[in-house]
Amino acid sequence: MRLKGLIFGGVATALLGMGFASSAQPANAAAWHKGSPKAFVGTWKTDGYPAYKFTNTKITVYGKGGGTSKAMYKYLGHKKYTVKYKVQGYHYKETFTYVNSHKLKGHGFNLTR
DSSP: OHHHHHHHHHHHHHHHHHHHHHHOOOOOTTOOEESOOGGGOEEEEETTEEEEEEOSSEEEESSTTOEEEEOEEEEEETTEEEEEEEETTEEEEEEEEEEETTEEEOSSOEEEO
16 A cells, blocks of 8 residues: 555645646847947947947847848857947848947948947
């Protein structure tokens, strides 16, 4: 009798544990965040001319036809961010490396405050 109780208790515990394990949702650390990274907020220039202006929620692009749109970003690690936005009907996705509070590196260009 006691053996049957131990077996039943073991099976019940195993089934209960499987139920909790199957309901766990994995975290998605590579999600797109709305807005701009806090470190990017402000106007960034290249060769003395404004190129990008980041606010908490939007990005303004000077050049490429120019325009303002909502921004989304993804942190890639090691101070790298990918920012995506839509200007004049075209979708852009650019990767920036944050060097310090006065310098950003883009793909083939440098930005300063």
